[in-house]
Amino acid sequence: MELAKSFEPGDLENHWYARWESAGYFKPHMDLSKPSFCIQLPPPNVTGTLHMGHAFNQTIMDGLTRYHRMKGDNTSWIPGTDHAGIATQIVVERQLAEQGVSRHDLGREDFISKVWEWKAKSGGTITSQMRRVGCSVDWEREYFTMDATRAEVVTEVFVRLFEQGLIYRGKRLVNWDPKLGTAVSDLEVISEEEDGHMWHIRYPVVGSDDTVIVATTRPETLLGDVAVAVNPNDERYQHLVGKQLQLPLTGRQIPVIADDYVDAAFGTGFVKITPAHDFNDYQVGKRHATQLINVMSLEAKILAKAQVFGFDGSVQGQIDLPAAYAGLSTAEARKAMVADLDAAGLLVEVKPHKLMTPRGDRTGSVIEPLLTDQWFVAMSKVSEQDPTGKSITQKAIDAVESGQVRFIPENWVNTYNQWMN
Structure with a gap:
């Protein structure tokens, strides 16, 4: 074969990434005798494509993930995307407006279908970009913040908190956008x-x-x-x-x-x-x-x-x-x-x-x-069903003070405590 006159990384990268993924090299090896390391990808919004900020952060996460994987740790980098409700709605509405159609013309069900179509397109673009960059994520664990599993967990937590009296509803003054209706x-x-x-x-x-x-x-x-x-x-x-x-x-x-x-x-x-x-x-x-x-x-x-x-x-x-x-x-x-x-x-x-x-x-x-x-979460209220006698806020403060949760770098503890207090 004749050696190419210039190096074209695209062909090589596409070949090797597909081979790594199909071989399962990004999956964790669950050896309980070894330490575990896991990163959940902060999910990008399905409102478009990734930018340089995403590439920068994902490069750091990929470096950490590959380091722990090579050390032999049980390592998983979990990928996902975020629904970003209002922002995604606006993107889809702008596309419809170019066709002279509004969400009200379509009706609720058909408009939601259009949103899901966009999610599939945008989400697919995002995941292909991550593959193109070389992110060694565990694709079998990919999630979407409105998929069935996440929706079920959100409902479960909401109902539990409501039953404990920690979620309540009330009339409150809010910033209302009449165009968005929210x-x-x-x-x-x-x-x-x-x-x-x-x-x-x-x-x-x-x-x-x-x-x-x-x-x-x-x-x-x-x-x-x-x-x-x-x-x-x-x-x-x-x-x-x-x-x-x-x-x-x-x-x-x-x-x-x-x-x-x-x-x-x-x-x-x-x-x-x-x-x-x-x-x-x-x-x-x-x-x-x-x-x-x-x-x-x-x-x-x-x-x-x-x-x-x-x-x-x-x-x-x-x-x-x-x-x-x-x-x-x-x-x-x-x-x-x-x-x-x-x-x-x-x-x-x-x-x-x-x-x-x-x-x-x-x-x-x-x-x-x-x-x-x-709807509001009662951050300072103590649930009658909670034997600890502590509010959500106090539990969150205690988790950091006890060392159960650590911030890196540590100076962010001060900001966290200001929020909690």
């Missing part, structure tokens, strides 16, 4: 400075000719107001604390309350409190035991009837909202309400105002603080 974490919200406005609105004092002027950047949430707050040290307004105000555009009355949250030097010194649609207001409302009045749907449109809840999650009824706003988006409702306030002589002025607008990092949609049912 809650997103703080890390998935990008706040951008934008040009906005500050609307100054009159709230009449009941039984008096007086009015108070409330400044807000979100007049459309006025329908969910439960109070107007002033700073307890603001001498200008002490005589109004405890008075009732007529909430504009509605037939409701709301009280004036005093709370340190209010900055007396900002705006007019009056702040509308809307606990179901603002994170700071939620805390104020909780301190004063107000109600939570949700005026928006999951699509961020104004409801025909507001939903009223207590801070304990109890349902306390409904409130009719003005029919003219029902079904309007927040932007449409803002425009209509401002016009109606102006016509009623309750709009004092509108000032330009720079504000930080929260947007979803994937969709660019304005994030709405929205009251939804959420």
Whole structure:
């Protein structure tokens, strides 16, 4: 045979990798008299292909795995991929959008089928890339975070924790992406400075000719107001604390309350409190035991009837909202309400105002603080069925302090303990 003029590693690598895999060289030899070494591959998201960061980390893991395998240890490097639900959904929706189709056009079952098709394609690309790089993983143990085995384990753990009283459900304010139709974490919200406005609105004092002027950047949430707050040290307004105000555009009355949250030097010194649609207001409302009045749907449109809840999650009824706003988006409702306030002589002025607008990092949609049912793990609660008398958090701390679990390098113990505490 004639020697090739240049070295072409691809042909050799493909030949030898296939031979190694078929010969079972990556499987662990379970000799219980020898030490064991195992790495679980942090599963890449099935949203595309691997990048240089993956190649870098997998090279380190492969080096460690081959080292322990050559030492004769029982060695297994377990590969897998992650469903990355929201991110994967967006990838598939973008592909459908190129065909002029939405997930709603397809329906739930057909859309899920499309997602699984993408998973097979993307997951296959990822595993072929790992083979191409030479990762000596135990392919017989490959997993997917939504396969039958993982799903069964997740369900089992969830039910066990629920039966022990360590998982509970409650109404909580979350970052809601109306385009995705789901809650997103703080890390998935990008706040951008934008040009906005500050609307100054009159709230009449009941039984008096007086009015108070409330400044807000979100007049459309006025329908969910439960109070107007002033700073307890603001001498200008002490005589109004405890008075009732007529909430504009509605037939409701709301009280004036005093709370340190209010900055007396900002705006007019009056702040509308809307606990179901603002994170700071939620805390104020909780301190004063107000109600939570949700005026928006999951699509961020104004409801025909507001939903009223207590801070304990109890349902306390409904409130009719003005029919003219029902079904309007927040932007449409803002425009209509401002016009109606102006016509009623309750709009004092509108000032330009720079504000930080929260947007979803994937969709660019304005994030709405929205009251939804959420599941929580009770990290500090002790289960009645647990003889140790320790919470989940304390057990996790003890596992590291006792040496049962080790961090390498050790300085990460400090970060871990900060999280746990």
